[in-house]
């Protein structure tokens with residue numbers, strides 16, 4: 001994990017938030033390559049959820065909502081974690097994170113500290129508070145959303161009336177969520193500001209179990225399609241004691257992170273009719289749905305797959321990272337790679353080669369995220385691209401001037417092929433879609 005954190009910083013994927021001021025716990029910045037990878041992840045999710053289907057529409061609701069939303073949802077009263085304090089060093093922890101508690105105790109025990117004990121846990125609310133408007137009092141109190149899906153529930157009647165959707169259908173959303181986590185940490189795994197990709201799929205109550213099983217499979221299939229190794233993914237059903245108050249059934253897709261082991265990557269919950277019912281009650285609006293053919297009126301059940309971008313980002317980096325004898329390579333799925341192709345002039349002191357390479361670069365850059373590198377020897381340039389997961393490197397050499405062909409070197413096999421410049425776009429396009 002340390003190597004991945006170092007690589008991510010060195011190569012412009014992830015920087016500590018506000019680093020020059022000493023950082024701020026639980027906040028990270030996505031550098032030039034990180035923002036590309038994150039955007040590619042979000043694009044892949046949106047494609048699978050919205051563009052490839054007929055029964056899901058998109059939404060982008062605002063982050064700050066009427067505070068009644070959070071009272072109705074139960075977050076103001078019970079979006080809490082049990083907080084406990086170490087009596088030796090006064091560091092605070094989540095009482096339900098037994099691995100972190102145990103490792104903290106062993107640290108003190110190893111140092112020979114006496115009196116290792118914990119305060120009685122108290123509930124700590126995770127919602128960040130803010131004020132809307134110039135007056136800071138109870139009337140202007142608002143919250144940064146703790147989950148994105150509440151914006152979907154409150155827009156359910158708008159979508160039904162404006163989009164001619166029929167149950168079963170889903171609303172997909174990608175957006176920021178904020179949680180004042182007691183112990184942010186584990187790098188990107190538990191942060192205080194993150195993006196969620198959430199689908200709320202509205203179904204007839206009698207279809208809920210079948211749809212739940214379908215979405216479980218579908219989501220696992222999607223993670224595998226991104227290239228995550230099967231042996232690093234598994235399902236885990238929540239015990240009834242750990243299930244959220246709204247859920248009839250909940251499963252996690254877990255990823256086997258190095259050092260930390262199996263941890264939640266994505267949650268899939270059968271939220272029943274809890275959210276629409278509660279918002280209906282609190283808002284006084286009718287959030288039921290009427291089937292226009294059968295005239296049956298009911299409150300739909302919701303099946304919710306929800307995954308955090310940063311957790312998936314980290315899993316993908318970890319899964320792709322490989323140390324080989326002579327190189328470090330990120331074997332990212334090409335559709336996720338931040339840079340798709342890099343162009344090198346074989347030498348930088350021959351103007352006709354550089355000029356031709358610039359023309360190839362300009363051609364590719366119109367279609368793909370393309371890098372240019374004319375420094376150092378070709379071998380080092382390949383290694384630099386391998387380390388950030390660039391699937392193809394194109395070299396313009398002396399033969400190019402004669403034959404209008406270039407070499408294309410494949411990241412995974414390191415094999416090189418000669419390709420005509422006139423076929424280069426379709427060659428890369430074909431490889432990408434394959």
Ligand code: GAP
Nearest residue numbers: 147149189190191194265266267306307308311
């Ligand atoms: N709407 C349901 C919901 O928010 P959750 O299990 O609390 O459920 C869903 O969160 C997903 O959001 C998690 O599976 C995880 O991927 C991500 N997530 C939650 N808290 C996070 C945090 N503090 N940092 C990074 N990702 C987080």
